[in-house]
Amino acid sequence: MLIILSQTNDPFQNIATEEYLLKNFKEDVFFLYINSKSIIVGKHQNTLAEINYSFVNENNIPVIRRLSGGGTVFHDPGNINFCFITSGDKGELVNFKKHTTPIVNFLNALNVKAAHGGRNDILIEGSKISGNACHVFKNRVMHHGTLLFDSKLKSLTNALKNDPLKFTDKAVKSVRSKVTNIQEHLEEKIEVNEFVQQLNQYIINNYDCTSYCLNENDYKTINSLVSEKFSTWEWNYGYSPKYEFKKRLKSNSGKRFEITMQIKKGEILEAKIKTNATQKVKISELEKTLNSCLHQYDDIKTKTETIFNEYTELDQKEFLEALF
Numbered sequence: 060m061l062i063i064l065s066q067t068n069d070p071f072q073n074i075a076t077e078e079y080l081l082k083n084f085k086e087d088v089f090f091l092y093i094n095s096k097s098i099i100v101g102k103h104q105n106t107l108a109e110i111n112y113s114f115v116n117e118n119n120i121p122v123i124r125r126l127s128g129g130g131t132v133f134h135d136p137g138n139i140n141f142c143f144i145t146s147g148d149k150g151e152l153v154n155f156k157k158h159t160t161p162i163v164n165f166l167n168a169l170n171v172k173a174a175h176g177g178r179n180d181i182l183i184e185g186s187k188i189s190g191n192a193c194h195v196f197k198n199r200v201m202h203h204g205t206l207l208f209d210s211k212l213k214s215l216t217n218a219l220k221n222d223p224l225k226f227t228d229k230a231v232k233s234v235r236s237k238v239t240n241i242q243e244h245l246e247e248k249i250e251v252n253e254f255v256q257q258l259n260q261y262i263i264n265n266y267d268c269t270s271y272c273l274n275e276n277d278y279k280t281i282n283s284l285v286s287e288k289f290s291t292w293e294w295n296y297g298y299s300p301k302y303e304f305k306k307r308l309k310s311n312s313g314k315r316f317e318i319t320m321q322i323k324k325g326e327i328l329e330a331k332i333k334t335n336a337t338q339k340v341k342i343s344e345l346e347k348t349l350n351s352c353l354h355q356y357d358d359i360k361t362k363t364e365t366i367f368n369e370y371t372e373l374d375q376k377e378f379l380e381a382l383f
Contacts, residue, residue, distance in 0.1 A: 297325030
C-alpha cells in the first residue's frame, strides 16, 4: 500500500487528489491531509440547503462537492482527513468497518475509548469524532473520513446552519450529531501535526506500506481537475438535485412577499412572487428576470439591478438575503 502525506492544506487540491488517486493508480493507497477552513458537501446534496450562506460568504469559506455521498462536513486545521483507496471484487468494495477499524485501533492504542458508531462513524463516549463516506469506481473504492482533533466546533455549527423550511427536494440530508475533539480525550496533549505523524507511523507499522510523494506529473492532472471541476460553481452548486425554494419576507417598506422558485441544475426554471405590494409591473419584471438566472448570488444581483433601481417597495439587498 502506498502511503501519502499531503503537502498542502488547499481543500480544492486535496479533494481533487482523492479522485486522481482513485482513478489513476492501481495500488492501494492511504492518503492523509489537513484542509484549511472549508465546507465539503456530499455528491448528492443540495449545497445551498446545507450551508449558512451568509456566514460562509462573509468568512470566505470555500464550499466544495466531493465524489462520495453522505452528509456535509466542516474542515479546518484542527480536522484531519484520512482516505483509504483499495481494489476488490464487485459487491464487496463498500465496507465501512474494514476501513475505520485501523483508525479505531490507533485511537485505542492511545488509550482513547473510540468505538464504531451506528452511522458509519466513530464515537468517543457517545460523541462523534469521525464521519465517513465512500465512492466506488470500477473495481476500486475510495473510503474517506474526518477526524476531529482540535476543530473549532462553534465555527462548524455556524457554517452548517440553515433554514430547512426554505428547501423542498429529494437530496440527501445531513444528520447533525453531538461532536467532540480527540484532543480532549488524550492523556497527554499533543499538537495536530504530531498526531498526524503518530497515525502515519501506526499505519506503516501495521500494514505493508511504501511512502510515495506526488510528483510534477501527478500535480499536472490534479490541478486540471481543480480548474475544470472542483473549483467550478457548476460542480459545487449547480450539480445539486432539482429543488423548490420558498421564502417569505417582510420588506423594510412593510410589504409582504412570498417567493417560490423551481431550480434544476442550478438554473431557475420558474419564479413566482406573491405580494401585497402595489407596483405589480415591477414584480412581473422581477419574476421574468429571475427565470433567466442561475440560483447564484452574483448572477441574480447583476440581472436584477436595473429593476431595483426603479423599485421602492423592496430593497435589492434584503431580496438577495432572502434568496440565500
